Structures are given as C-alpha cells and as structure tokens.
Amino acid sequence: MKKVAVVGVGMSKFGELWDYNLRDLVVQAGVEAIRDANLEGSEIQALYGGTMASGRLIGQEHISALIADAMGLNPIPATRVEGACASGSLAFRNAYFAIASGAYDTVVVGGVEKMTDASTAEAVTALGGAGDQEWELLQGATFPGLYALMARRHMLEYGTTEEMLAAASVKNHANAVHNKYAQFRREITIDDVLNSKKVADPLKVLDCSPITDGAAAVILMDLDKAKQHTDNYVEIVASAQASDTLALHDRESLTEIRATKIAASEAYKQAGIGPEKIGVAEVHDCFTIAEVMAVEDLGFFKKGEGGKATLDGETKIGGKIAVNTSGGLKACGHPVGATGVKQIVEVAWQLRGQAEGRQIDGVEYGLTHNVGGSGATAVVHILKRR
Amino acid sequence: MKKVAVVGVGMSKFGELWDYNLRDLVVQAGVEAIRDANLEGSEIQALYGGTMASGRLIGQEHISALIADAMGLNPIPATRVEGACASGSLAFRNAYFAIASGAYDTVVVGGVEKMTDASTAEAVTALGGAGDQEWELLQGATFPGLYALMARRHMLEYGTTEEMLAAASVKNHANAVHNKYAQFRREITIDDVLNSKKVADPLKVLDCSPITDGAAAVILMDLDKAKQHTDNYVEIVASAQASDTLALHDRESLTEIRATKIAASEAYKQAGIGPEKIGVAEVHDCFTIAEVMAVEDLGFFKKGEGGKATLDGETKIGGKIAVNTSGGLKACGHPVGATGVKQIVEVAWQLRGQAEGRQIDGVEYGLTHNVGGSGATAVVHILKRR
Numbered sequence: 001m002k003k004v005a006v007v008g009v010g011m012s013k014f015g016e017l018w019d020y021n022l023r024d025l026v027v028q029a030g031v032e033a034i035r036d037a038n039l040e041g042s043e044i045q046a047l048y049g050g051t052m053a054s055g056r057l058i059g060q061e062h063i064s065a066l067i068a069d070a071m072g073l074n075p076i077p078a079t080r081v082e083g084a085c086a087s088g089s090l091a092f093r094n095a096y097f098a099i100a101s102g103a104y105d106t107v108v109v110g111g112v113e114k115m116t117d118a119s120t121a122e123a124v125t126a127l128g129g130a131g132d133q134e135w136e137l138l139q140g141a142t143f144p145g146l147y148a149l150m151a152r153r154h155m156l157e158y159g160t161t162e163e164m165l166a167a168a169s170v171k172n173h174a175n176a177v178h179n180k181y182a183q184f185r186r187e188i189t190i191d192d193v194l195n196s197k198k199v200a201d202p203l204k205v206l207d208c209s210p211i212t213d214g215a216a217a218v219i220l221m222d223l224d225k226a227k228q229h230t231d232n233y234v235e236i237v238a239s240a241q242a243s244d245t246l247a248l249h250d251r252e253s254l255t256e257i258r259a260t261k262i263a264a265s266e267a268y269k270q271a272g273i274g275p276e277k278i279g280v281a282e283v284h285d286c287f288t289i290a291e292v293m294a295v296e297d298l299g300f301f302k303k304g305e306g307g308k309a310t311l312d313g314e315t316k317i318g319g320k321i322a323v324n325t326s327g328g329l330k331a332c333g334h335p336v337g338a339t340g341v342k343q344i345v346e347v348a349w350q351l352r353g354q355a356e357g358r359q360i361d362g363v364e365y366g367l368t369h370n371v372g373g374s375g376a377t378a379v380v381h382i383l384k385r386r
Numbered sequence: 387m388k389k390v391a392v393v394g395v396g397m398s399k400f401g402e403l404w405d406y407n408l409r410d411l412v413v414q415a416g417v418e419a420i421r422d423a424n425l426e427g428s429e430i431q432a433l434y435g436g437t438m439a440s441g442r443l444i445g446q447e448h449i450s451a452l453i454a455d456a457m458g459l460n461p462i463p464a465t466r467v468e469g470a471c472a473s474g475s476l477a478f479r480n481a482y483f484a485i486a487s488g489a490y491d492t493v494v495v496g497g498v499e500k501m502t503d504a505s506t507a508e509a510v511t512a513l514g515g516a517g518d519q520e521w522e523l524l525q526g527a528t529f530p531g532l533y534a535l536m537a538r539r540h541m542l543e544y545g546t547t548e549e550m551l552a553a554a555s556v557k558n559h560a561n562a563v564h565n566k567y568a569q570f571r572r573e574i575t576i577d578d579v580l581n582s583k584k585v586a587d588p589l590k591v592l593d594c595s596p597i598t599d600g601a602a603a604v605i606l607m608d609l610d611k612a613k614q615h616t617d618n619y620v621e622i623v624a625s626a627q628a629s630d631t632l633a634l635h636d637r638e639s640l641t642e643i644r645a646t647k648i649a650a651s652e653a654y655k656q657a658g659i660g661p662e663k664i665g666v667a668e669v670h671d672c673f674t675i676a677e678v679m680a681v682e683d684l685g686f687f688k689k690g691e692g693g694k695a696t697l698d699g700e701t702k703i704g705g706k707i708a709v710n711t712s713g714g715l716k717a718c719g720h721p722v723g724a725t726g727v728k729q730i731v732e733v734a735w736q737l738r739g740q741a742e743g744r745q746i747d748g749v750e751y752g753l754t755h756n757v758g759g760s761g762a763t764a765v766v767h768i769l770k771r772r
Contacts, residue, residue: 055441077629
C-alpha cells in the first residue's frame with residue numbers, strides 16, 4: 001500500500017447555524033482545507049463526502065456530487081460514504097484507500113450534516129435510522145434509551161456512578177472553551193449535569209451530544225508527494241474498521257463496543273504501537289457513557305475503570321491521555337456526518353502544534369475513534385507527527 | 387495498483403416482492419454470490435453496500451452494517467456508498483480500490499433497494515433526492531420531468547422521434563424475456579409504448595423504468611489470488627467516474643451527459659481499447675432517452691444517431707453492440723442501489739458464457755454504465771473475459 005498524509009484541514013463553525021445551508025457549510029470547510037494545504041482546487045483529483053441522513057433531514061441524497069458542484073470541483077469523481085455517525089471516518093478511510101491504491105494522489109474529504117432545518121422530532125427519527133429500525137426503533141427505543149441501557153449495565157457491573165459520567169461532559173465543556181469552532185464554549189459543573197433534565201435515566205441532557213449544523217474537511221495526499229509539497233503534513237499510520245449487530249439484544253456484552261475493540265486492536269497492529277504511545281485522542285462521546293466505554297475499549301484504561309479515570313482527571317489535558325481536546329461531540333457539537341472528519345482536523349492541529357489554548361506538549365501520535373449508531377460500526381485512525 | 391477480478395455473482399429476483407424485506411433480499415443475492423465464488427463467508431474480509439434512499443424508503447440508514455449482520459459476516463468492515471442511482475457502481479468501485487490498495491484481497495459488494503414498502507408518492511419524493519432539492523424538486527420538477535426536458539431537446543436538435551425512444555423499451559422488454567430474475571418478462575410493441583399513459587411529455591409510462599425491490603451481489607478478489615482460486619473469473623480493466631452539476635440549468639448541453647463522456651473516455655484509456663471493442667454493454671436506461679444518450683456518449687454511435695440506431699436494431703442482440711441484455715432498468719427493473727451491481731452481474735455472466743437465452747457469442751469486453759440522478763454522477767466499468 002502507498003502511504004498517505006493529511007496535508008490540509010478546515011472546518012466551519014459548529015452550532016445552530018440558521019443563516020447557512022448545507023452548501024455554505026461545506027464550502028466554508030472545504031475552502032479552508034484547500035488553503036491550509038496551499039493547493040488550488042484544480043489540483044484536487046477526487047472527493048469523498050460523509051453524511052448520515054441528508055435525505056431525511058433536508059430531502060437531498062447524492063450529496064457528494066452536490067458538494068463537488070458547490071465547491072467548483074466538477075467533474076472530479078465525488079462519492080458519498082455512509083455509516084451512520086461514523087460516516088465522516090468512513091469517507092476519510094475510503095479516500096485513504098483510493099490514494100493507497102495509486103488511483104489518485106490528492107483527494108479532499110468532507111463531512112457535513114445540516115440538522116437544524118428539520119424539527120427536533122424529525123431529527124431524532126432520522127438519527128434513529130442508525131439503529132435497528134425493525135427491532136429497536138419501531139418498538140419505541142431511542143438513541144438515548146439504547147445508551148442508557150449500556151450505562152445502567154456499566155453501573156451495575158463496575159460501580160460506575162452518575163458523577164463519573166458527568167465528569168466526561170464537564171471536561172469536554174472545559175476543553176471547548178478554547179475551540180473557536182465549538183458549539184458550547186462555556187464551562188459547566190458536575191452539579192449542572194446531575195441537575196439537568198432526565199432524557200433516559202441515568203442520562204440527562206448534559207450527558208448527551210447536541211443537534212448541530214457543521215462541516216469539516218481534510219486534504220489527503222500520497223506521502224511521497226506530500227513530503228515534496230509541504231513541511232506541515234501528518235502521516236496516517238493506521239486505518240481500521242469493524243462491524244457488529246445493529247440491535248443491542250444480539251450482543252454478548254452491553255458494557256463494551258466490540259467493534260471498537262476489534263478496530264483498535266487492528267489499528268495498533270498497523271501502527272506498530274500500543275495505546276500508551278497515544279498522546280491525544282478524539283473519541284466518540286455521543287453520550288457520556290460512550291466516552292467511558294471508549295477509553296476502556298481503546299486500551300487507555302482497564303475495563304470498568306474508565307469512569308473513575310475520568311472523574312480523577314486522567315483524561316484531561318495534562319492527564320494520562322488527553323481525550324476530546326476539541327470539546328468532543330458533547331461540547332464541540334455533533335453534526336453527524338462531519339464528526340469523524342472533525343476528529344481528524346483536531347488531531348492534525350494537535351500534531352502540528354496548532355491547537356491554540358488546548359495544545360498537548362510533545363504529542364507524537366494521535367488517535368480518532370468514531371462510532372456508528374450504538375456500535376454497529378467503529379472506525380479507528382492513528383496519525384503520526386511529521 | 388493491484389489488479390482485481392470478479393470471482394462470483396448473484397442476485398435476487400427483481401420485482402414487487404411483498405414477501406421479502408431488505409435483509410431477505412441481500413441475503414439471497416449475497417449467498418448466491420458467495421456460493422458462485424466457491425468461498426465460505428469466513429473468507430470475505432470486507433463488505434461494501436450500495437443503497438440510495440433506505441433512510442426515506444424504510445427508515446433505515448447504516449445499511450451496510452445491517453447487511454453484514456444479516457449475512458453473518460460480522461465483524462468485517464462494512465461500508466455503505468451512495469451516489470443516487472449510481473450507488474451500486476460506486477460501492478463496486480470502492481471495493482475495487484480497497485483491494486487495489488492491498489488492504490484486502492476478498493471483498494463482497496452488495497446493492498439493494500426495497501422500494502415498494504413506501505407509497506408511490508413517498509418513493510417518487512425519495513428518488514427526487516437524487517436531483518437538486520433546492521433548485522429543481524422544490525420547484526415541482528420530477529425525474530420524468532427532467533428527462534423529458536432532455537428528450538424534447540434531443541428531438542429538436544437531432545430529429546429523434548418518439549418511435550426511436552420507444553424502440554429502446556421494446557428491445558429491453560424482449561431481452562428480459564430470457565432473464566429469469568427480471569421484473570417484466572413480456573414483449574411489448576412500439577405501439578404499446580406510444581399508446582401508454584403520458585408521464586411527462588414526450589415520456590410515457592413504458593418509457594420509464596419501474597419501482598422495484600431487489601438486490602445483487604458480486605465478490606471481488608485480488609487478480610493473482612483469483613487466478614489460483616478459479617478458472618471462472620473476469621478481470622476489471624477499467625473503473626472511471628465523473629461528476630456534473632446536480633441541476634440541469636447549470637449544464638452547457640441538455641442532449642448529453644457530460645459525466646458519462648468524461649468517465650467513458652477515462653475508462654477506455656485505462657483499458658487501452660476503444661468503444662468498438664465492447665461486445666456487450668449494460669447502460670443506464672432509467673428512461674428511454676437516457677439509453678439513447680448513453681449509446682452516443684459512450685461512443686457506440688455518433689451524437690444524434692443513437693435514436694435511429696436503436697430503431698434500426700443496432701443495439702439488439704446480434705446488432706452492432708448488444709445493449710442491456712439483462713432487460714436494462716426498464717424491464718429487468720430498477721431497485722436503485724442494486725442496479726449498478728446487477729449490471730456487473732449481467733456482464734460477468736456474458737463474459738463467462740452463462741447468459742442463458744441471451745448470450746452474445748465471442749464477447750471479450752463488456753461495459754457497465756451507471757448514472758446518478760439526471761447525470762451528476764456517471765460511473766463506467768470495463769470487464770474482460772478470462
């Protein structure tokens with residue numbers, strides 16, 4: 001396989017962006033990434049886009065051709081990739097394969113979701129399409145409900161507490177204060193989380209990622225070409241993905257995401273390192289319990305100890321492993337198809353020393369972890385500093 | 387790039403399949419393909435799925451993880467690729483890249499759409515998401531309406547007649563009689579087409595592809611491995627894709643699909659042959675005018691002469707170039723995400739000498755041509771006989 005680098009990154013503001021449509025958001029992120037890469041649009045050979053539910057949210061499928069059109073990149077090949085909330089990472093991964101195969105040497109990846117044009121009920125229904133429609137959603141399960149089941153089981157098996165879950169949200173809000181693109185740039189306390197409205201017991205509003213508009217983009221380039229083009233690249237040293245059943249009832253365990261464990265194991269093997277070498281990680285905290293499971297399943301902490309480690313500050317900036325320096329899905333926001341690409345953007349900024357106000361010193365390896373639905377898809381990437 | 391072969395193909399019946407859900411259809415096609423390849427499920431390393439609008443048609447996104455689950459293929463990576471009506475070809479193309487990169491050597495590609503669980507109005511609205519929602523569909527344009535504009539302009543510029551368009555439908559129905567998987571296995575006449583109900587003048591019901599349930603699957607394998615595994619492979623010698631504006635009003639011409647021309651030119655270059663070497667072609671006849679434009683844009687006939695050539699029988703089995711021996715989208719049926727994969731299945735059968743009742747003698751090269759929407763995406767593949 002040819003080796004591949006990230007040579008440019010960009011993103012739009014994340015938030016409730018009433019003044020921008022989907023085209024506006026992808027152009028903002030895409031133009032920033034192309035400028036950051038010091039390229040002209042005409043040097044881009046193909047486009048991959050990640051979007052989860054544009055059909056239901058804004059009535060528009062065929063979204064990557066639309067993005068290519070909006071960015072003035074026609075007639076390059078434009079391909080949408082979907083894997084629910086992991087759509088952005090899957091777009092990134094397939095762009096990586098396209099370059100690794102030798103078919104292209106410069107490819108743009110965009111992730112986008114325009115969620116606030118739909119009503120909250122419509123958005124919740126659309127997001128439900130990430131789970132098992134026939135076995136879960138038609139029976140009344142919602143996504144907070146599914147993750148609440150996992151949280152209850154984790155609390156039962158490992159003594160995880162609501163305070164421990166809340167600590168993930170508090171940390172991510174604190175990190176987002178320093179991220180000018182984030183949706184919620186304000187600190188909150190554990191009491192704020194515990195006293196916020198119940199959504200699906202034990203999860204409260206401040207345990208849940210929000211509904212968000214936003215886009216993120218990165219430029220990938222063949223590594224040999226990247227080395228000639230710029231001093232400002234980061235190398236992709238692992239790309240791994242795994243699947244599981246859509247429905248929770250078919251899984252052996254409710255307290256782990258098996259697809260994460262398999263993808264992480266494969267990613268560490270590809271990179272030739274273990275989790276102890278990772279200096280910064282963007283993980284999929286769609287709910288606080290998801291971050292607690294992620295830091296365990298990714299091997300940063302032993303199974304059952306993720307909650308305590310979070311409460312003890314071990315996942316803060318300056319802790320054992322800095323998790324979600326961007327603010328994560330909780331505080332940076334979660335425009336579903338954009339999230340996986342935004343994770344790459346944040347890790348690239350960290351590895352390039354450009355994460356203003358939240359920079360980790362001396363970080364050599366960064367990891368991204370993106371989950372689709374309640375864990376039927378998991379994607380892990382590892383990036384390395386130049 | 388590593389070279390890649392098709393080593394197994396399969397499909398479900400195409401039609402109004404009230405007794406099967408989406409899972410059933412993909413399992414039927416997938417199991418047939420795996421058996422045809424003489425493999426065990428455990429030998430499959432990754433899955434790509436093409437689906438256009440499962441979110442709107444059956445409330446289910448995250449469709450490739452669901453397929454992997456239904457086929458018992460967890461935990462292999464499962465990725466959905468979408469490009470409207472070209473979704474199947476894009477899934478095939480990205481599986482091809484994944485193998486060409488060296489990441490995997492055996493990958494299954496499935497295409498599926500379950501359309502008849504939605505009302506016709508819901509299906510038409512969902513299909514509309516392939517065009518430009520903001521500029522076309524919200525203004526009242528439907529897909530038959532968009533292609534009717536192209537037909538009118540083609541008639542004006544080149545003297546193409548309604549009889550010439552009808553001849554494409556008549557031929558495809560005649561071919562489908564010999565395809566046991568086809569939705570409409572009955573011959574029709576030009577008068578039948580001309581006297582059928584108007585949908586969008588000059589297009590009548592029998593100029594339009596139907597709403598269909600169905601799935602198709604193929605197994606791709608690294609060519610070197612395929613040669614050791616089987617005598618029954620076909621080689622992929624070209625994979626090309628191009629994009630255009632979603633909205634018709636932004637295009638320079640209404641009488642060609644520019645993305646088809648660009649993708650075809652690139653495909654012929656990759657294969658090192660011209661259109662005269664192609665013995666069989668599955669082209670995207672979502673409407674009869676689409677087939678007429680396709681046989682021109684692919685270089686089989688000069689611009690403006692596609693209609694006359696069709697009426698003269700030059701695209702029949704035994705003509706200059708056999709087009710849509712499967713029955714095409716018109717008569718085999720058009721389960722949107724499945725169509726691109728079904729085209730590969732049909733061409734593979736032709737190249738392996740297994741197209742019972744409709745076999746082209748001595749065919750060495752076959753071509754597939756799959757269009758997304760009204761031409762914002764076009765994908766061309768060329769396969770070669772062993």
